[in-house]
Structure formats: structure tokens, C-alpha cells
Amino acid sequence: MADPAESQSQPSARLGIKSDRFSGLLLFLLALYIGWLNRKFPVGTLADPGPGYVPLLLAVALGGIGLLVIAFGGSSQPLRNIKWPEATRAVIILVACSVAAFALERIGYRLTIMALLVFFIGIIERRHPLAVVLVSAGFSLASYYVIGELLHVPLPLGPWGF
Amino acid sequence: MLETFNSLMAGFAVAFQPEILMYAFAGCIIGTLVGMMPGLGPLAGISLLLPATFGLNPIIAIVLLAGVYYGAMYGGSTTSILMRIPGEAASVMTCVDGYEMTKNGRAGPALAIAAIGSFFAGTVGVIGLMLLAPTLASFALRFGPPEYTALLLMGLFVLAYMSGGSMLKTLAMAVLGLLLGMIGIDAMSGYTRFSFDIIELGDGVGIVPVAVGLFGISEILLTAGQAEPPQVQKPKLRELIPSKEEFKLSAGPIMRGSLLGFMIGIIPGSAHIISSFVSYGIERRMSKHPERFGNGAIEGVAGPESANNAAATGAFVPMLALGIPTSPVTAVMIAAIMVHGISPGPLLIQEQPDLFWGFVASMYVGNVVLLVLNLPMVGLFVNLLRIPYAYLYPCILAFCVLGVYSVANSVIDVWIMLAMGGIGYALRKFGFDLAPVALGLVLGPMLELSLRQSLALSGGTYSIFLERPIAVTMFVLGLILLAVALKPLIFKSKDWRSNVGLDDHVG
Numbered sequence: 001m002a003d004p005a006e007s008q009s010q011p012s013a014r015l016g017i018k019s020d021r022f023s024g025l026l027l028f029l030l031a032l033y034i035g036w037l038n039r040k041f042p043v044g045t046l047a048d049p050g051p052g053y054v055p056l057l058l059a060v061a062l063g064g065i066g067l068l069v070i071a072f073g074g075s076s077q078p079l080r081n082i083k084w085p086e087a088t089r090a091v092i093i094l095v096a097c098s099v100a101a102f103a104l105e106r107i108g109y110r111l112t113i114m115a116l117l118v119f120f121i122g123i124i125e126r127r128h129p130l131a132v133v134l135v136s137a138g139f140s141l142a143s144y145y146v147i148g149e150l151l152h153v154p155l156p157l158g159p160w161g162f
Numbered sequence: 163m164l165e166t167f168n169s170l171m172a173g174f175a176v177a178f179q180p181e182i183l184m185y186a187f188a189g190c191i192i193g194t195l196v197g198m199m200p201g202l203g204p205l206a207g208i209s210l211l212l213p214a215t216f217g218l219n220p221i222i223a224i225v226l227l228a229g230v231y232y233g234a235m236y237g238g239s240t241t242s243i244l245m246r247i248p249g250e251a252a253s254v255m256t257c258v259d260g261y262e263m264t265k266n267g268r269a270g271p272a273l274a275i276a277a278i279g280s281f282f283a284g285t286v287g288v289i290g291l292m293l294l295a296p297t298l299a300s301f302a303l304r305f306g307p308p309e310y311t312a313l314l315l316m317g318l319f320v321l322a323y324m325s326g327g328s329m330l331k332t333l334a335m336a337v338l339g340l341l342l343g344m345i346g347i348d349a350m351s352g353y354t355r356f357s358f359d360i361i362e363l364g365d366g367v368g369i370v371p372v373a374v375g376l377f378g379i380s381e382i383l384l385t386a387g388q389a390e391p392p393q394v395q396k397p398k399l400r401e402l403i404p405s406k407e408e409f410k411l412s413a414g415p416i417m418r419g420s421l422l423g424f425m426i427g428i429i430p431g432s433a434h435i436i437s438s439f440v441s442y443g444i445e446r447r448m449s450k451h452p453e454r455f456g457n458g459a460i461e462g463v464a465g466p467e468s469a470n471n472a473a474a475t476g477a478f479v480p481m482l483a484l485g486i487p488t489s490p491v492t493a494v495m496i497a498a499i500m501v502h503g504i505s506p507g508p509l510l511i512q513e514q515p516d517l518f519w520g521f522v523a524s525m526y527v528g529n530v531v532l533l534v535l536n537l538p539m540v541g542l543f544v545n546l547l548r549i550p551y552a553y554l555y556p557c558i559l560a561f562c563v564l565g566v567y568s569v570a571n572s573v574i575d576v577w578i579m580l581a582m583g584g585i586g587y588a589l590r591k592f593g594f595d596l597a598p599v600a601l602g603l604v605l606g607p608m609l610e611l612s613l614r615q616s617l618a619l620s621g622g623t624y625s626i627f628l629e630r631p632i633a634v635t636m637f638v639l640g641l642i643l644l645a646v647a648l649k650p651l652i653f654k655s656k657d658w659r660s661n662v663g664l665d666d667h668v669g
Binding site for chain 1: 213214216217328330333334337338340341351353382383384385386553555556557559560561563573576577580583584587591592593610617618620621622623
């Protein structure tokens, strides 16, 4: 947490929303959304609580805590002070892994992991091509052998049986 | 007492079987390597290895995973001392004086004291577990749904009180985890809830994709793209022996840290992390020369390292005796046992004595393995830290995909892992503790079932919780802790966190 005195001494920091207040607001909105989703499930009675009873209690609790976080979040650092220097890299990683998840059962474990590693080590990290080939092929084949063959964990194969 | 001793001997007979010894050994080695890797702590290590244990018998599975747990704790301390990189959160305090000792040319004694302290603490923890778990389990046989509801709620209040950061944020994360636990088919009515028409979500959200996403993927998202790792010191075997003075200075902190860590370990929360902070604070306060702390005081390594290892063992007490996880690691281990059709809880010790006592004995064996094997091999292990992160993190990501997919052969689990990774990354940026989410996910279905059963038993009145002495005691204890935790929030005063060096912002 940033020093409150320091953040208050900066005019720009005084104007922006505080990070805890922002996260409290998100928690409150999430609680409202869960409450709205929960309308489909019967709440039941106290003697016979239905499937919607506990989720409703929890949504109320989350909303209440969200409001408390907003109320007591005045001394937290301004939202704009939270820096995201690694965000671009993080998004690239998540997108690449999502593509791998999509491909996993379509082209098989070994090809998917090989492609994923080539992308990260070769394209993102720009390492030597020989190292890229050795690490990506070595890792995917060795991990398949250990996990799939030795430990008998079924891993997906591609349409070519590979 | 004699019965306990006999049972322990039977446990050693199980633990000394060559096959089990081999798996304990393998678990310790894998755990040490996992603990040294940035981004892979004990939780991610255990989660990733979980699918590989499905084909093993339950004793071997739990022995292997416990070995990974211990090994990861040990591996984390090695990187803290040699490189000022805490392999996992519990080793943060070890960095402070451990790395200063390395800079002063005393890396060897720091590593040796960390290993000896961990061994002693592990031994204290195992003795505590073996004495306390059977007693607690026989007491828990008196528990009905109201007592379990009270126990689970008390656990959540204790978690909020003991959390390292903001109490409100911890509670919010626990509720978020409980809500995740509501996804899937309701066991009492058959309704499928919050599944968004995804068939696989009918079974609920698994702990493994959530844990790997929140702890493994989010760490990689935060650290990928960092600079090349710094140079690593490679201590030689003869440099490992501490001096007489260092032994003398470390004895007290090791004993205090072991007892304190075990006690903190039993209660819910990130016990092994908190225990190391509390131990460091106590040692600094008790020292005649507190100014040495931060400049290479060996007590600053001995206390926290002993405390976090004892806490790791203490966490197994409620897991084995009550079937209730008090940390994400024990939650995953419960999942590992349940895969084999065994339910941890009060009846486990009676119905599966081989499993319980074999596990207790193998933990002791694991401690010995870590002491005699890892310390001399530390020079070999640190070579792992020389691998450039540009190669390491893609391989860790691939491991995460592999491990999570293999649990249920489900791509949905991989999607959940990635979503949790993104959410965890954002939550960490906002200063939220993620452990309560994983804990809430496991406790959610238990809490819902016991609460609804209690209300049905009482004919629809909450007064059932006030009529049962055990339940009311637990509620009162939980509420007292909550009130104590709320005091600094309302009166703007400092609480215990500021005294032990943790964040004192509770709002």
C-alpha cells in the first residue's frame, strides 16, 4: 500500500479514485450479478432451504463486504498509481495458451505443446533457432513419454495419430 | 500412549517398504526442484503432480505429494538464501537475513541452519500430529451438521483474522471462493447452478485448475519478461558447517519457531506464511541485539524456516482428523485422497490406519531424506537457477496445461485455469490474497450442506446453533476474533500485523 500521507500530498492523486474503492465497487457489482443469476433457483424456506438459499446469502455477504471495502478504502493508493508494465506480455501469454487449449484435442498434445514453445521461445523471446527446436521438441516428446507412456495418463492424439 | 507408539511402529513398517521409500525420496527431490523455480510453489507443484498419482495406491500417492510439499518448502529457502528470490511466499522472511549472510560469505551455514531447523521443526510437527490428530478425530465423532457449520464459519473468521493483509479483502476472497463452490449440481435438489449451459461445469469447478491458475499462471503473468537471472553462489560441502556460536544462537529460535509454527499451522489461513513472519518478529523482539536483524542474523533464518516447516505439518492435523482443509495445499491433498474413494475425516484413522500412520511415518522419513540428501546436493540443485527464465517460463506454462488437462481430460479445466490466471493476476495487482479463494472453493459445498441440514434438523430456526454447546463455543470464539480484527478497522489503531512486519492496512 502507498503511504497515505504521500498520496494525499499529490494533487493528481487526490482527484483519482482509490484502488480499494474501485475493487470494492467491482465486488459489489459482482454480487449484484450473482444475485440476478440466482433468481432462477428457488430459495425455499428456512425449514427446507432451496438451491438458491446459500448462494443468495453469499451474494449478500459479498455485496456487504464490497460496500465496507469502499467505505474503508479511502487510505489506499490511487487507482492510477497501479502500474501494468507487464500487461501486454500477460495478454500475449493468455491468448497463446487459449489457442493451445483450443488446439489440444484437435491436433494432439505433442504438436500443440511444440507449437506453444516455439511461439514463446522463438518468437516472443527470440532465442537461437537450434535452442528453440531442441527445447520445444525435447520438452513435448519427453513429457509425453513420461506422463503419457510411463505414468499411463491419457493425453490427446492428433488426427495423424501423433 | 502405548497404542499410539504401536500404531506408529506399524506406520514405519509401511513407510520403510522400498516402494514407499522410493516415492518419498522422489517426492522430496521433485519438491525441492519445484520450490526453487519461480512461479511454482508447493501448491502448483502438488496440483501438477496430482494426475500422476491417480494410478498409484492411496498411501503412495499421499506420501509422494507430502514429499513434494516438504521439498518445495526446502527449495524455497535455498533460493531465498542464495539469490534473495523466495521460491514460495513462506520464504520471504528468510531472504532478509539469509541473503545478507550469503553476501557476508556465510551462505553455507545459513543453508545448514535452515535445513537443521526444518528437520527439527518437521520432527516436532510429526510428533504433534501423531498425538493431536487421533484425539481431535475421536472428539469430532460428536459433531453433527450444526457443529460442522460452526467449525467452518469459525475457520473463515480465523482466516480473516490471521490473514497477512487486509481483513475485509481476505473475507471478500473467501466469499468469492465459496461462491465458486456453488457452481454445479446441487447435491440436495439436483438443480444445476451457475453452469452457463456448459455440461462439464455440472460437476463443479475443480480445485486443481483454480489453484494452478491463481498461483502458477498469475505468477508467470507477473514475472514473464523479467531480466536474466543473477549469478548464483555455489557453496561447497565443507563450507556448510555452522560455527559453535551460530549453533548456539540458532537453538532457541529453532525451538520457538517449531512450537509456534505448529500451533499456527493448525488454524486456517496461509499458516506457513504467517508463521514465518510472526517468528521473525518474535526473534527480533527477543534479541539482545535487534540491530543485527536485516544484516545477516542467523536467528532470522533459523526461526522463520523452522516455523514455516512446523506449520506445514500442523496443517495436516485438521485435514486428517476433521477432513477440513485449512490451506489450499491440504485442499488439493484431500482431492488426491478422495480420488481413491477415501474420505478424510474423524473415521479415517480407524478405517484406514495404514494410510494415516504410514503417512505420519513417511513424513518423518521425508524430513530425514531432505536433511541428508538435499544439503550435500545443494550445489547441484542450484544449477536449475542458471536456466534463463526465457526458457523456464514457457516450460512451466506447458506443464500447467499438461497437469490441469490430465486431471479430468477436460479442456474446460484448461480454460478455467487460464481465466483464474487472468483474474488472479488482476487481484494481485489490487493487493488481494488469493489463498482464501482456493480454500473457499473446497469449503463451499461442505458449508452449504451442513447449513441446510442444520436448518432442516431444527425445523427452520437458527437457534439450533445456540442450543449445541460445541457449536455455540465455536461461534463465540469466531465472533470474538472477528470483533478483535474489526477493532483496528473502526478505531484506526495498529493490529498484530504491524508488530510482525506484515501490512498493517486492514481496511
